[in-house]
Amino acid sequence: MGMSSTFIGALVLVILIQAKGQPGFISIDCGAEAGANYTEPSLQINYVSDENFINTGVRGTIASEEINTHAQQQLWRLRSFPEGKTNCYKINITRGSNYLIRTLFLYGNYDGRNMSPQFDLLLGANLWDTVTIQNASITQFNEIIHVPLLDFIQICLVNTGNGTPFITAIELRTLKNDTYVTESGSLERYLRCDLGSNRSYRYWADDYDRFWFTCDIKEVWTQLSASISDDSFFENxxxxxxxxxxxxxxxxxxxxxxxxxxxxxxxxxxxxxYMHFTELQVLTTNQTRQFNITMNGELWFSNFSPQYMSVNTIYSPSGISGKEIKFSLERTENSTLPPIINAIEIYKVKQFNQSDTFQGHGSP
Incomplete structure (x- = not known):
């Protein structure tokens, strides 16, 4: 059965390293010159050099033609690791807090070789993912929600013999501890969709700096939109x-x-x-929007009506699996209006069974 969250409250974020005006943000420009500390104007996010987080690797800059097509300056530089099999960043955080951890990679032909590498990405001693650079000119990212057991995390890059590992940026965002809770394991982003939108968003639109995309789910839908001001909108x-x-x-x-x-x-x-709902219309007395949500044909949440200008989040309290997973939002007999959904997040459980630390090169 799905659960609903409609709590409204102040978010108190405590962290050891804080960006200006962004409590709970750690934003690292990998390969930036020592002492670099700047605000990226298009995002209003403060980035710092990676000098205090690693002591190995070589600073690099993407090709000039790539800089011309990537306006955000945190993407212009990178740190590569031509020496050592495994090189690790060490970042101090608050033990037991809930973090969204994101790593970004833009090859940008920084080495003039036009040879996109493949390498492993570790969180501590655990394999997070194998990074395969698909396009030299496109920024790739990995994202996971994780609760560290120590007062620091290590993000490691492993040379697997398929080119020199590198990294462009590391971003950590503190989340509320009672959100994105799992029975076990961490949550790797599978899909995050701003439904009905025609563009992507991140920070300033999203206080937690989640990346939201339009997503083509191959269904025949009608897009809806309304003007919502932050002042009149009730968050959860x-x-x-x-x-x-x-x-x-x-x-x-x-x-x-x-x-x-x-x-x-x-x-x-x-x-x-995690399904997010808001009613966008002021319903008249003879209008009703009510629907049931089924998962693979079984009732998951019943008689749901989104609230006007207020967020309702319906989520799975435990992991779901299957050969196919299908959610169906079906109007009830009493409803005069069809179902709607504003946004959806889908995460895959990632089990990390090894230590949170790796005894490798690079950590200060």
């Missing part, structure tokens, strides 16, 4: 934000269900799902 602890919630989708056929589904790579993969 997930804080998707007024901008993200100002759009939604509904079935093009008002009598049809609204379906969101996917086929996991492995049937045993576990997922956590």
């Amino acid at each position: 602890d997930y804080k998707p934000g007024a901008t993200i919630m100002s759009t939604a989708v509904t079935p093009a056929n008002g009598n049809a269900p609204l379906v969101i589904g996917w086929e996991p790579e492995h049937e045993t993969d576990e997922f956590y799902v």
Whole structure:
């Protein structure tokens, strides 16, 4: 059965390293000159050099033609690791806090070789992912929600013999501890969709600096939108934000269900799902929007009506799995209006069974 979160409250964030005006943000420009500390104007996010987080590697800059097409300066530099098999960053954090951890990679032909590498990315001693650079001119990222057991984390890059590892930026964002809770394991971003939108967003639109994308889910939907001001909008602890919630989708056929589904790579993969809802219309006395949510044909949440200008988040309290996972939002007999959904987040459970530390090169 899904759970609903409609809590409203102040968010108190405590962290050892704080960016100006952004409590809970750690934003590291990998390869920036020593002492660098600047605000990226397009994001209003403060970045610092990686000099205090690692003592190995070589600073590099992407090709000039790539700089011309990437306006944000935290993407212009990088740190590569031509020596040593494993090189690790060490970043002090608050033990037991809930963090969104993001690593970014833009090759940008920094070495003039036009040879995109492949290498392993570790969180502590645990394999997080294998990074395969698909396009030299496109920024790739990895993102995970993780609760560290120590007062620091290590992010390590491993040379697997397929080119020199590198990293462009590291970003940590503190989340509220009672959000994104799992029975076990960490949450790797699988999909995060701003439904009904025609563009992507991150910080200033989202207080937690989550990346939101438009997502083509291959369903026949009608896009909805409304003007929502931050002052008149009631958030919950997930804080998707007024901008993200100002759009939604509904079935093009008002009598049809609204379906969101996917086929996991492995049937045993576990997922956590977070659906965010806001009613965008002022309903008249003879209008009702009410629907049930089923998962793979079984009732998951019943008789749900989104609240006007207020966030409702329905989420899975435990991991879900299957050969196919399909959610269906189906209007009830009493409803005069079809179902809507504004945004959805899907995460895959990542089990880290090794130590949070790696005895490798690089950590200060």
